[in-house]
Amino acid sequence: MWRVSNPVPASHDSCAWMAFRWFDLSSLRSFPSFSSCPKRAQQLMQKTKRARLGNERSKNPRISLKLAEFQADSQGKIVHAQDKELVHPFETMFPTVEYIARAGWTRDGKYAWAMFLDRPQQRLQLVLLPPALFIPVPESEEQRLELAKAVPEDIHPFIIYEEVSDIWINVHDIFYPFAQPEGEEGQLCFLRANECKTGFSHLYRVTSLLKRGSYDWTKPYPPGSSLFCRFFYWPYSSSLLPLPGDFRCPIKEEVPLTSGEWEVLARHGYKIWVNEETGLVYFQGTKDTPLEHHLYVVSYEAPGEVVRLTTLGFSHSCSLSQNFDMFISHYSSVSTPPCVHVYKLNGSDEDPLHKQARFWASMMEAASCPADYIPPEIFHFRTQSDVELYGMVYKPHDLQLGKKHPTVLFVYGGPQVQLVNNSFKGIKYLRLNTLASLGYAVVVIDGRGSCQRGLKFEGALKNQMGQVEIEDQVEGLHYVAESTGSWTSAAWPSTAGLTGVSSPSWG
Structure with missing residues (x-):
């Protein structure tokens, strides 16, 4: 789950949203579920639990992205809460999407974002969803139409980035949206790791144009179409009905920050650290050898040289400090047990890219190997x-x-x-x-x-x-x-x- 808060000027109260993934498992078959624990198994014999499971041929659970809206008074006490759903059903607005892989909020809270995957996991869409696109859960179609009237015509999703692979897409967490500067609300700049472009996971600085269409969200769905009627116009199509790519935003700029036959580590919880004051991004990768993980830094404003900060001969797992002046490394080799050291980045502030890592403290020294241990x-x-x-x-x-x-x-x-x-x-x-x-x-x-x-x-x-x-x-x-x-x-x-x-x- 993810949340964001923003003030409501009219009342000086606050409104907070929590985005969450919603699943409907009713279409899946139900199977008995047993525990391997003897005591637990004995209890389950009296009342068998059941679990709903799918297979490669069955339908997936129905999914949607919803909001929980909370309003609090000036004392921080929650005075109102309600669930909200998309103005039209999720499967109608995104008919090819089977999985919501990741979700969160932009820095300023203007948009919820989500990563959508199709069933073959060969197309990933990075989508912005404005909170105004969500309405209170209606009790009838008539009520839905009334609530839909309040949704502005220029409010709709934005597909700001897509990745397509003929193999599969390895989902990861690396997505860093920058705050939108004043006067530049029509575009969004972000950092993203992409493996589909070159076959190797690398960092890119992307700028997407948030071009707006116009929709009448009260219009019914046309027969035989999974999308809704168009109202007024859409800048990229002259058709009266929207196309599957209607929400797709043009890419203004996509600049590679790293390249080569090596990988920026993105899966398995790896992350990046972005210093917006110096224009640097720190990441972990395999630039020197596929057998070792190292911490690197590169400029995202003027990309070029990639600088390694950790010592060769070991494989490192690192985390940077909030001030970007220190990092901690848990590292080892096939012959050396793990140790944990803290390093300080020393050097001129005029050239932050080339600061050197100096040993600062030890949190754990490597233990001695057992006498009967021989490394491979x-x-x-x-x-x-x-x-x-x-x-x-x-x-x-x-x-x-x-x-x-x-x-x-x-x-x-x-x-x-x-x-x-x-x-x-x-x-x-x-x-x-x-x-x-x-x-x-x-x-x-x-x-x-x-x-x-x-x-x-x-x-x-x-x-x-x-x-x-x-x-x-x-x-x-x-x-x-x-x-x-x-x-x-x-x-x-x-x-x-x-x-x-x-x-x-x-x-």
Whole structure:
């Protein structure tokens, strides 16, 4: 949920809105739900709970974006609250949308914004919705028409940005709308990470023109159309009925801030930090190597040089201070357990882009590795398909040259995950070290389908799961067998074991 407050000058009271996603699950089948907890299961035997679930062929739940409006007096006491919905049904205004992936408010509270996805998850729309487009939930069609009369004709949604992919769209949180300067209410500037343009996730500074149409929201829907009648005109169409792209805004400017065959980290909760005083944006990415995450900074006003702030040889997870003068890094490598250090950005305020990170304090030092822990070794090789892949191998602790040690292949094999990187593996993947301590050679390979190598690399398994990723795993095992000499039994498929974790249904 998201909220924004603004004063109401006439009464000096305040009005606040909270936007929320609304779901109707009634179209989904109901299934019994059981608990794995014995005590809980016994209780459920007396009263079975049911859950509504869909599948790849069923309809999705009905969705909508609604507002809860609160009015408070001068003492801050809520004196009135009501739910509001769009002036026309959500599925009518946005007939191709199946998912509301993200939502929030612009800086000044003038608009709620939302990210809409279609069912194949190949088209994303970034939409602005003015609060005036929402009306109190009506009890009848007659009441809806009366409420719709109060909605100004120039109030409507704005589709300010679209992303289209023939693979899929990886949804993320990076969207930073700037405040609209006085006199420039007809456009909106924002920063956005986009993976669809080049196949690699990069930052862009976008300016969209908020061109207004005009609608009579009391008009009924025309037969056979999922959209509503037009009133007066729409600047981009001479048709009497609106087209699906009627709400689409022209892009005035789209400036790339980063580029290249590497990624700005956007998924999995990654964020950016924008210093509007200096015109700099800080982000995390893989510019130097796909095996390490680093903190970088670039100017969004005069983009060019991308400056790295963290130390090579480790993979970092960072967070910047509110004053942009310090950052904290949780970092490690395959051979070094995690530590947490605070760094101060020192240098001239005349050249903030090139400030240097200096160690300032330690919040946690790296612990010593257990005596029986031996870190994996990272390797890379090129496949017959001319694709460079990375892997890592845990050597058996009782390694004896000339002896055939049993080999285990650890696999994930799906998108959204990178197993092989320069971060410490002695916590989450300690079980792999345990296997090595028992005399096994353990091999891990990030084949096509893993993430942070670009959308084409990750999407190679689309509609053909169990094909390209298996080819890569087999080639990787053969590479290990050839490069390690005679101590592995990695002659797939006869003498290698297989373990791992499951992939979701991405095919």
